[in-house]
Amino acid sequence: MSPNERNEDLVRLTSDVVSAYISNNAVPHSSLPSLISEVHASLTRLGAAPQEAVEEPKKPAVPIKKSVTDDYIVCLEDGKKFKSLKRHLSTHHGMTPDEYRAKWGLPSDYPMVAPGYAAARSALAKSMGLGRKPAPEVKPAKAKRTRKA
Incomplete structure (x- = not known):
């Protein structure tokens, strides 16, 4: 125009x-x-063309070092405590775990599940025998035929 x-x-x-x-x-x-x-x-x-909004870097709700405890993980967005953070991020903040880690400058191995909860789930799965391949069936050896003399 x-x-x-x-x-x-x-x-x-x-x-x-x-x-x-x-x-x-x-x-x-x-x-x-x-x-x-x-x-x-x-x-x-x-x-007129809209002016670019200058976004100030957000501060986490809690210090990053205190966000992971054995029993829970604290969401840096809103400060709430969770055993597993992945679902909360997707439903309430529309983020994937990778986007969350990138936003807050977290390492790629930053946990999305509380360490104690993960250990309890792992122990439960191991006690049920999950994660192991079934042992091969041992067939009984055929008896050798002997000749009668």
């Missing part, structure tokens, strides 16, 4: 807004020029 077309659109929109306002409100003739200029300025600002 050329600047001339844009200006024509702004004038048309300004006249539409001002005429609608005047038809529903009592406005003295002396305030019409200021009303028109204010509406035009507002529409011009709305049509």
